[in-house]
Amino acid sequence: MNLTDWLGDHGWALWLSLALLLAVAEVVSLDLVLIMLAVGALAAAGTAAIAPDLWVLQILVGAGVSAGMLIFLRPSVLAKVRATPGYRSSTDKMVGSSGMATTQIDRGSGEIKVDGQTWSARTYASDVIIEQGTEIEVYEIDGPIAVVYPKYGEIA
Structure with a gap:
């Protein structure tokens, strides 16, 4: 069995890889967008582990969790970061x-x-x-x- 066959049979590994790549990219951007997408990919990985043949459900769960994180969590996290003493935005710097x-x-x-x-x-x-x-x-x-x-x- 080659790698592509294995990944096709283990969709959770693809989602987990995507989550890891997004998390690493977030370290570079520090914009709190990619990490929210990474959490969505983790949710899709969990869905893939439970329901490996339901790709549509995996995509919907991943997209839904990502959208929810971006809409509801990111603004409050950004507000807390910006309220931290000593915080200066890149334009302030x-x-x-x-x-x-x-x-x-x-x-x-x-x-x-x-x-x-x-x-x-x-x-x-x-x-x-x-x-x-x-x-x-x-x-x-x-x-x-x-x-x-x-x-x-x-x-x-």
């Missing part, structure tokens, strides 16, 4: 970071690169223009836009 203006930046538009990521940007004051290639520092994050100023007072 960006405040004070240095980067480079990849286009001219004014009060209306511009673009920067910080830590290898490209962000839309605007200046902190309406009368400031930052030329392309100028080193900048992030003053604050306003939604998807970084509010910046020239790092060494290089105002055009």
